[in-house]
Amino acid sequence: MKKRIILIGRSMAGKTTLIQYLTNSELKYRKTQTIEIINQNMIDTPGEYLERTAYRGALVVSAADADCIVLVQDAGEHGTMFPPGYASTFAKPCIGVVTKSDRASEKEIEDAKKYLKAAGAKELFVTSSYEGTGFQEFLDYFDGES
Ligand SMILES: Nc1nc2c(ncn2[C@@H]2O[C@H](COP(=O)(O)OP(=O)(O)OP(=O)(O)O)[C@@H](O)[C@H]2O)c(=O)[nH]1
Ligand SMILES: [Mg+2]
Secondary structure, three states, X not given: OOOOEEEEOOOOOOHHHHHHHHOOOOOOOOOOOOOXXXXXXEEEOXXXXXXXXXXHHHHHHXXXXXXXXXEEEEOOOOOOOOXXXXXXXXXXXXXXXXXXXXXXXXXXXXXXXXXXXXXXXXXEEEOEOOOOEOHHHHHHHHXXXX
């Protein structure tokens, strides 16, 4: 991946697992405690930074180092942590990833896409890190850009 991305989403959304999948690492649950940079091109963030409004500024500061914002939404979550128009906070390209599609209904996946769109994500990808689905499109999106 040529671009540097930052993953933002609530706790347990599947951000770290997604990175583990993309880096061919073992899928192993480990709570993210702080901002972490993986392979120079992926910035992982703790869900708390989105959930606690006092921390949201830290996300904006960290996002300054990224080329693209990736909003991560668990298909099984009812509702979302992303306020409408959230993407405009960053003034950068913003896309959305729906996670855990392996255990979600069509309706849940459609709802998750709606939340991401309302938040301002321009492109949407439906993925499962467990099944490895949806990532070809995701990677093609970045490699297709100059
Ligand atoms: N069924 C299913 N479960 C998943 C998938 N991806 C992640 N999970 C599970 O979701 C839980 C949370 O995943 P993480 O990737 O650690 O979530 P996170 O967004 O990094 O969470 P924080 O670090 O707390 O912000 C773990 O138990 C994962 O195994 C998936 O594609 N399918
Ligand atoms: Mg994490």
